[in-house]
Amino acid sequence: MVRPSGALALLALLVCAGCKGRPSGTEEGDKPDVVVLVRTARVERQTVRELVEAAGTVVPSLGTEAQVAAQVAGTVVAVLKDEGQEVATGEPVLEIDASVLREEARQAEAEVRRAEADERLTREKLERAKSLFARGIAAAKDVAEAEATHTGALQALGRARAGDQVAQIHERRSVVRSPVQGTVLHRLVAPGQYVQPDTILFSVAPMAHLDLSATVPASELARLRVGQEAEIDCPGPDAASPRGEVKLLAPVLDPASGTATVRVTITNEARTLRPGMFCRARIVADRHDSTLAVPVSAVTFKEAEQKGTVAVVDGGVASVKEVTTGIREGNRVEILDGLEEGDRVVSEGSYGLADGTKLRFQ
Known part of the structure; x- marks a missing residue:
């Protein structure tokens, strides 16, 4: 017969043996904590520009x-x-070849000399007729005829001189x-x-100033204005990256391609550009200086383009916050609301990251 005290001891041993299969403090069905490996970036103030891409051909400046x-x-x-x-x-x-033109000019000069001689002769006759009429020797009819003859000679001289001028001009234009x-x-x-x-x-x-005649989608045209700055990229062995300025926006669209033509004037003092070169332009449609920005990869965008979420690092865990975004440039996006300067955000590995997830940093 087993004594009561021995039975209790045996029961305690059996209970302890059943406890050895589970770690202390862990109940059956619990899972270990998940730790996600991520990269991070700081929220900083930067210059962010909204760019419109255009491509086209270098041409002489309009009207030059x-x-x-x-x-x-x-x-x-x-x-x-x-x-x-x-x-x-x-x-x-x-x-x-000006040989024919020179001969025509020589003949025109000779015609002027003949016309000048005729004018002198008819002028002398007119003066003599007037003198005789004053002395009562010649009739008024003689004076009238002499005046008409002299007038004709003056007109012929004018035509000869005009012809001579034309002939001289033609000779020079050779x-x-x-x-x-x-x-x-x-x-x-x-x-x-x-x-x-x-x-x-x-x-x-002139080559000191050229134009880039480029096309942009019709949907981008409303964002462009005359006077906006542009960065020009011309690939090739003599690659150049000059700056330009929007000079003209076409008033009509190409219905076949759904594009519009944009003229960007380019300063070409170094003569690195040539008409006919293919170049791309990045037109600065908007620019925000000293604005908060993060990598685009840090934002999980919602259906509304200006809304999204960002995982902020808070004591080694993810704190998911809603943000309002602004313009984008490359891999940077402007943050209008939801973050503070200096915040540390998850830039890689944030997709699907739940609030409170433990983080490990690369």
């Missing part, structure tokens, strides 16, 4: 390209400038001169070619 045309007919005898060369205003760029200072973009003729008046010979444009 000059088409140099022949003003007289003839055979090209000399081409004095070629593509890529600089020209000054009034500098000769081409010569047209030497074609650039109307503007700039660079020869295109040469369209060669020596020996016969040209007519208005035949285009060259195109010349």
Whole structure:
């Protein structure tokens, strides 16, 4: 027979044996705490810009390209400038055979001399007729006829002088001169070619300022204004990143592509840009200086674009807060409300992070 005291001791041993399978303080069904590995970033004041992307071709500035045309007919005898060369205003760029024009000018000068001689002769006759009429020797009819003859001679002299001026101008125009200072973009003729008046010979444009003729989606047009700054990126071995300014917004859209044309003027003092180059522009549609910003990856955006949540580090655990966002630039987003400068937020690993989750930092 087992004594009562021995039975109690045996029962205690059995209870203790049953407790060895569970850690002290852990009840059956409990799970260990989850710790998430994350990266973090500080909420800082930065400059955030809203950019509109555009792409297009470099062209001469609006209204600066000059088409140099022949003003007289003839055979090209000399081409004095070629593509890529600089020209000054009034500098000769081409010569047209002037032999016929010189002969016409010589004949016009001779015609002026004949007309001047006729005018002198008729003037002398008129003066003599007036003198004879005053002495009662000539009739009034003789004076009238002399006046008419002299008037005709004066008119003929005027026509001869006008013809001489035209002939001299035509002779001078056999030497074609650039109307503007700039660079020869295109040469369209060669020596020996016969040209007519208005035949285009060259195109010349200044290179110190050029335009980027770019297109943007119609949906972006409302954000653009004349005068906005732009950053230009032109890929290639002579890559350049000059700055520009929006000069013109097209008043109509292209219905086929749903795009609009934007003209951005570019300062090209270094002559690194050339018409025909393909470039991209980042137009600064808006700019907020000294504004709170975080990495875009730190924000879990809601359906409304300006709302989201951010996991703030609070004593080693995640504290999920709602935020109101503003403009974005690259991987940065402006925070309008919900965070304070200096807050530490989860920048990587925040998706699906629950409030109160323990964190471990990389």
